[in-house]
Amino acid sequence: MANRRASITDLAKTLGLSPSTISRALSDHDDVSEATKQRVRQLAEELHYKPNQLAAGLRRGRSNTLGVLVPHITGHFFPQVVHGIATEAAKLGFNVMICQSNEDARQEQKNIDLLMNSQVEGILVSLSNSTHNYSHFEEVRQQNIPLVFFDRVMEDFRGSNVSSVMLDDYQGAYQVVAHLIEQGCTRIAHFTGPLHLNIHKNRHQGYRDALTAHGLPIDEELIVFCDMSQKGGIQAMRQLVKLPKRPDGLFSSNDLAAVGALQVAKTHRMRVPQDIAIVGFSNEMFTSLTEPMLSSVDQRCEQMGKTAVQLLQKMLKSGPNRQGPPRPIVLKPKLLVRESSQRR
Amino acid sequence: MANRRASITDLAKTLGLSPSTISRALSDHDDVSEATKQRVRQLAEELHYKPNQLAAGLRRGRSNTLGVLVPHITGHFFPQVVHGIATEAAKLGFNVMICQSNEDARQEQKNIDLLMNSQVEGILVSLSNSTHNYSHFEEVRQQNIPLVFFDRVMEDFRGSNVSSVMLDDYQGAYQVVAHLIEQGCTRIAHFTGPLHLNIHKNRHQGYRDALTAHGLPIDEELIVFCDMSQKGGIQAMRQLVKLPKRPDGLFSSNDLAAVGALQVAKTHRMRVPQDIAIVGFSNEMFTSLTEPMLSSVDQRCEQMGKTAVQLLQKMLKSGPNRQGPPRPIVLKPKLLVRESSQRR
DNA sequence: TTGAAAGCGCTAACAT
DNA sequence: ATGTTAGCGCTTTCAA
Numbered sequence: 270m271a272n273r274r275a276s277i278t279d280l281a282k283t284l285g286l287s288p289s290t291i292s293r294a295l296s297d298h299d300d301v302s303e304a305t306k307q308r309v310r311q312l313a314e315e316l317h318y319k320p321n322q323l324a325a326g327l328r329r330g331r332s333n334t335l336g337v338l339v340p341h342i343t344g345h346f347f348p349q350v351v352h353g354i355a356t357e358a359a360k361l362g363f364n365v366m367i368c369q370s371n372e373d374a375r376q377e378q379k380n381i382d383l384l385m386n387s388q389v390e391g392i393l394v395s396l397s398n399s400t401h402n403y404s405h406f407e408e409v410r411q412q413n414i415p416l417v418f419f420d421r422v423m424e425d426f427r428g429s430n431v432s433s434v435m436l437d438d439y440q441g442a443y444q445v446v447a448h449l450i451e452q453g454c455t456r457i458a459h460f461t462g463p464l465h466l467n468i469h470k471n472r473h474q475g476y477r478d479a480l481t482a483h484g485l486p487i488d489e490e491l492i493v494f495c496d497m498s499q500k501g502g503i504q505a506m507r508q509l510v511k512l513p514k515r516p517d518g519l520f521s522s523n524d525l526a527a528v529g530a531l532q533v534a535k536t537h538r539m540r541v542p543q544d545i546a547i548v549g550f551s552n553e554m555f556t557s558l559t560e561p562m563l564s565s566v567d568q569r570c571e572q573m574g575k576t577a578v579q580l581l582q583k584m585l586k587s588g589p590n591r592q593g594p595p596r597p598i599v600l601k602p603k604l605l606v607r608e609s610s611q612r613r
Numbered sequence: 614m615a616n617r618r619a620s621i622t623d624l625a626k627t628l629g630l631s632p633s634t635i636s637r638a639l640s641d642h643d644d645v646s647e648a649t650k651q652r653v654r655q656l657a658e659e660l661h662y663k664p665n666q667l668a669a670g671l672r673r674g675r676s677n678t679l680g681v682l683v684p685h686i687t688g689h690f691f692p693q694v695v696h697g698i699a700t701e702a703a704k705l706g707f708n709v710m711i712c713q714s715n716e717d718a719r720q721e722q723k724n725i726d727l728l729m730n731s732q733v734e735g736i737l738v739s740l741s742n743s744t745h746n747y748s749h750f751e752e753v754r755q756q757n758i759p760l761v762f763f764d765r766v767m768e769d770f771r772g773s774n775v776s777s778v779m780l781d782d783y784q785g786a787y788q789v790v791a792h793l794i795e796q797g798c799t800r801i802a803h804f805t806g807p808l809h810l811n812i813h814k815n816r817h818q819g820y821r822d823a824l825t826a827h828g829l830p831i832d833e834e835l836i837v838f839c840d841m842s843q844k845g846g847i848q849a850m851r852q853l854v855k856l857p858k859r860p861d862g863l864f865s866s867n868d869l870a871a872v873g874a875l876q877v878a879k880t881h882r883m884r885v886p887q888d889i890a891i892v893g894f895s896n897e898m899f900t901s902l903t904e905p906m907l908s909s910v911d912q913r914c915e916q917m918g919k920t921a922v923q924l925l926q927k928m929l930k931s932g933p934n935r936q937g938p939p940r941p942i943v944l945k946p947k948l949l950v951r952e953s954s955q956r957r
Numbered sequence: 958t959t960g961a962a963a964g965c966g967c968t969a970a971c972a973t
Numbered sequence: 974a975t976g977t978t979a980g981c982g983c984t985t986t987c988a989a
Binding site (some may be wrong): 274317319320321322323327334342347348366367369371382388408411412499525528554555557559560 | 661663664667670676678687689691692693696700708709710711713715727730731752755756872899901902903
């Protein structure tokens with residue numbers, strides 16, 4: 270007995286039926302007698318029959334697979350989004366094929382090709398940060414494969430031309446600062462990173478606008494550029510404590526730098542949140558491990574993945590021209606007030 | 614002009630060649646003239662030709678795809694392993710299809726079916742913790758699909774019957790305790806979790822054996838069962854500080870509980886590491902954020918993923934019966950000594 | 958209710 | 974160096 274996997278043809282021969290009947294029986298088609306279905310299903314079970322998706326996909330012109338392309342699957346953010354994507358895709362009956370660009374435009378392009386070759390029915394992408402040429406995405410469009418960007422969207426297309434799911438960083442930052450003001454802070458400092466990254470640019474802008482909207486002056490002395498690492502946060506905070514008039518609030522553009530600031534504050538006998546209220550951004554896991562626990566902004570990572578898949582699904586169902594209309598979706602972030610900024 | 618994707622047949626017609634020549638030209642086959650290759654490649658480029666992997670896979674009987682089944686893609690461990698898997702698979706020219714069991718045996722079974730249907734060439738699995746029936750894996754074997762377990766391996770098969778990649782938890786724990794003893798600790802406490810989980814069982818055993826090997830008594834009073842959360846660590850540590858003779862060392866079976874312990878120690882004015890040296894397990898990201906920074910054991914997550922793929926690759930290349938011989942691989946953990954246990 | 962036939966797009970053995 | 978042919982396993986008209 271050969272070890273080859275059983276095929277529909279095998280079942281057909283064994284039962285003295287035609288392949289088409291077998292196929293119909295297995296997909297529970299209406300016009301196959303219950304008796305036949307029974308016989309087919311039983312034999313299929315016995316022979317451990319596995320429908321070959323490659324063949325079915327080829328025939329149908331549908332692979333039942335979605336492609337995901339992320340810069341990497343490390344850190345806090347991307348794994349969570351991928352989790353959301355995989356979960357929602359499974360719910361909708363899609364397989365998920367995952368690629369990493371490693372922040373390399375060249376690999377990104379190759380992976381896009383790979384996904385198209387694999388006949389994925391749609392592609393979810395978060396751009397590598399070295400991508401400046403978007404021709405590979407034009408091809409996706411030409412091939413009429415629905416495309417959804419998440420988190421890192423094409424610069425030129427942002428917010429209009431393309432389907433995408435993003436977090437409203439500006440809004441998140443604005444909320445943070447409004448919250449700090451409400452807690453009584455009047456001199457609110459800000460850690461920010463490289464402003465060519467939109468996350469930092471938008472958070473920075475939200476910071477400024479919130480201050481202005483609440484009638485507080487913008488003191489450039491209180492805005493510190495750093496690399497947003499823990500060390501960066503430490504250095505930045507050391508600068509701030511040297512000021513003649515120290516800040517009484519801090520909004521850091523990420524959590525890591527906020528932790529650094531927290532540590533320096535303690536060293537300098539500044540009580541958090543009484544002397545200085547601190548809020549980070551991203552709601553990393555460790556924010557509930559610090560003392561005091563760090564307030565932060567939740568990025569709704571899982572929701573982002575889920576939403577992206579749902580958007581893709583909508584495009585797929587929207588008829589033969591499955592590209593449009595482009596829909597930029599913006600998720601509302603959620604401020605999580607913890608001990609580090611709750612003055613009560 | 615129809616918007617259908619260009620196929621080899623299309624290229625053949627346009628160039629007045631046969632499909633086989635096109636196919637050969639595209640795969641850079643030796644016996645196609647350079648001139649023809651040029652023509653073919655150019656036209657392919659112009660028409661944005663994408664080879665249909667479904668068709669090629671069907672024809673060749675090879676999908677070029679590996680299946681990955683994990684309990685979930687959240688937390689610290691699994692994303693990193695998946696990262697390692699995806700990276701190594703890409704290097705070897707495989708696509709990666711990812712499924713989550715959500716710790717549910719039922720879903721695990723379904724996903725295994727799904728992967729087999731997708732004609733994956735090999736499967737990498739970490740078991741759901743609710744899996745007690747292994748029949749679906751028997752099927753994988755029957756279908757002659759190479760199977761590699763990582764981290765969570767089938768109980769019955771562990772270490773002998775099946776290909777797997779695991780961390781040597783016992784060894785890691787042993788190293789920790791040996792290190793603590795070397796730092797001068799003589800009353801070493803241990804936080805442990807549910808012992809039906811192998812990670813905790815093995816770490817626990819490593820702890821006991823290391824003590825014994827160094828001539829130290831095992832004091833059951835110093836062994837605290839907890840849920841291994843931060844809160845659990847706090848409660849466990851509160852028990853320990855009440856003892857008439859407090860411990861001077863602590864090995865926690867994970868990092869989270871160790872952080873809890875650290876916080877309680879500080880509250881009770883115990884200096885770390887002078888009064889009590891503390892070591893965790895897993896090398897979570899936040900271990901370098903605590904004060905003092907927490908010593909821990911690195912689980913080599915990425916390496917685990919990489920190794921698993923390499924093992925699978927070896928099985929694939931090992932001829933027609935691609936299952937064996939089963940190879941259990943055990944990775945050596947790496948103790949990372951940080952401030953919390955370095956007495957100098 | 959079932960079967961016959963064609964074909965999805967590709968590759969590979971066997972010509973020439 | 975190129976062409977012919979057959980077929981991977983499945984689905985889906987169309988016919989009976």
